[in-house]
Amino acid sequence: MPEPLLALEKITFAYPAADPVLDALDFTFSPGQRIGLFGPNGSGKTTLLHVMMGLARPQSGVVRYKGREAQTERDFREVRLGIGMLLQNADDQIIYPTVLDDVAFGPLNRGLAPDAARELAERTLTLLGLDGFADRLAHRLSGGEKKLVSLAGVLAMEPEALLLDEPTGGLDPETRERLVAILGQLAKPMIIISHDWDFLAHVTDTYYSIEQGRLVRDPDFVLHRHVHGHPLGDRHHHHH
Amino acid sequence: MIDELLARGVSPIHALDARCRLAACLLLSLPAALAQGLAAPLGILGLGLLLTLLSRPPLGVVLRRTAAINVFVAFLWLFVPAATPGAPVWTFHGLTVSREGLDLALLTTVKANAVFFCVLSLLATIPAPALGRAMTALGVPAKFSFLFVFTYRYLHVIAEEYGRLVVAARLRGFAPASNGRTYRTYAALLAMVLVRAYDRSQRVYQAMLLRGFHGRFPSLDRFRASWPDRVFLCLMALAAALAAYGDWISRSGHA
Numbered sequence: 001m002p003e004p005l006l007a008l009e010k011i012t013f014a015y016p017a018a019d020p021v022l023d024a025l026d027f028t029f030s031p032g033q034r035i036g037l038f039g040p041n042g043s044g045k046t047t048l049l050h051v052m053m054g055l056a057r058p059q060s061g062v063v064r065y066k067g068r069e070a071q072t073e074r075d076f077r078e079v080r081l082g083i084g085m086l087l088q089n090a091d092d093q094i095i096y097p098t099v100l101d102d103v104a105f106g107p108l109n110r111g112l113a114p115d116a117a118r119e120l121a122e123r124t125l126t127l128l129g130l131d132g133f134a135d136r137l138a139h140r141l142s143g144g145e146k147k148l149v150s151l152a153g154v155l156a157m158e159p160e161a162l163l164l165d166e167p168t169g170g171l172d173p174e175t176r177e178r179l180v181a182i183l184g185q186l187a188k189p190m191i192i193i194s195h196d197w198d199f200l201a202h203v204t205d206t207y208y209s210i211e212q213g214r215l216v217r218d219p220d221f222v223l224h225r226h227v228h229g230h231p232l233g234d235r236h237h238h239h240h
Numbered sequence: 241m242i243d244e245l246l247a248r249g250v251s252p253i254h255a256l257d258a259r260c261r262l263a264a265c266l267l268l269s270l271p272a273a274l275a276q277g278l279a280a281p282l283g284i285l286g287l288g289l290l291l292t293l294l295s296r297p298p299l300g301v302v303l304r305r306t307a308a309i310n311v312f313v314a315f316l317w318l319f320v321p322a323a324t325p326g327a328p329v330w331t332f333h334g335l336t337v338s339r340e341g342l343d344l345a346l347l348t349t350v351k352a353n354a355v356f357f358c359v360l361s362l363l364a365t366i367p368a369p370a371l372g373r374a375m376t377a378l379g380v381p382a383k384f385s386f387l388f389v390f391t392y393r394y395l396h397v398i399a400e401e402y403g404r405l406v407v408a409a410r411l412r413g414f415a416p417a418s419n420g421r422t423y424r425t426y427a428a429l430l431a432m433v434l435v436r437a438y439d440r441s442q443r444v445y446q447a448m449l450l451r452g453f454h455g456r457f458p459s460l461d462r463f464r465a466s467w468p469d470r471v472f473l474c475l476m477a478l479a480a481a482l483a484a485y486g487d488w489i490s491r492s493g494h495a
Contacts, residue, residue, distance in 0.1 A: 050446075053450060055446050055449065055450070077452065077454060080449065080450050080451070080452055081452055084450075085450045087443065087446070087447050087450070089443065091397050091440075092440060092443040092444050092446075092447050093444075093447040094393075095390065095393060095444060095447065095448060096369070096389065096393060097368060097369040097372075097389060097392050097393045098369045100460065101369065101460055104458075104460050105448075105451055105453075105458065106451035106452055108458030108459075108460070109451060109452030109453055109454065109456075109458060110452055114458075114459070114460050117458075117460060118460050137369075138393060139393070139396035139397070153451060154450075154451070157451060157452065
């Protein structure tokens, strides 16, 4: 087993005046893993990713990045340069009015020179089939285009691993297929939060849910791909 | 929301470097605003009109915006002539219109329109994202120009959010009228917009941190001033200097 990228040890996190959403939770995320994370709304999936990235600080427990304990904002800055995270809402992530500026934001923060950052941003747009989008205005993009542009912003940082929070939410079937193809090609470890079972079956191979503040691996849960039209394709169900 | 009706045209003005246009606009506005005589602002008004013509704007947009600015100017004509002491020209029911008052109102009108046409031809023709970059390039603090760029980016998002709230209210039978309940409803909608905008600002900041933001605003500089840009900026600087000098001469001539 290779050294884990991220390890969580006995993480407890509670929002003010509420029961803990994460309760002494243990977890490791290793190179090569493609994890699907599901569970009801409010079960702490997004919080878990935020704890990994240092956006939410747990009341107790340890976050380790490549074996080293991450505590300060500076430690987590290193985590964020190594692991990319895509937020649920693309409008939160696209901060510049024009696409190219936005995709270049991460590379520039990493310290790349403007010309190199622009080149990398353009290459990433091409990789996602977004040629010709460089000068498009963010507020004129469709929902699906915004999602792909925000993903380009994350991929342009050339992260070692990806955390994706409900990437297919609100996407039309065509954009969803594009996303499946893109993520299928990326040889990076990833954790994907999703309620879209069919999507998870295509791009991930290990499944967890959060129950009572703990991660539960789902051993008897078998995801199957739907080659035929299936009314339950996006729901959790059993075949008899 | 923000239409930028003039920013996406094709004209000799649009072809100029955004930094040069911004700098020229500032250079011309200063003597126009600070002049004491009528000649300098009149000259700059003429130049502004010429530049506006060169920028080939849709006539309707120009007329609408000129009317809007001159509504404010009209209010000046209501009060300034009577409120400024000086040689009486006309007396009506105890109100005295003075020569000095009329001069001042006329000067203000010419100044306002001179600056307006410079802004219309030189500033309004720059798309907001490029204006933000031009501001940074000209030495405006990065925080300030980013505030401008963020405002542009998120004004659309916030306006959409407000639109959705209004639709949601109307779908449940809300019809605006002139009564307390309508005002309370609008107040609640606006409060929701503020709360959501605050929440969003937190998420945007998180998204920036996730992409390695550490307090410095980077920029993809893409300005290249060619010789027409330099010639244009020199000409505008010359015109501004001429206007300032002329005004100074006429002032010291009187003294």
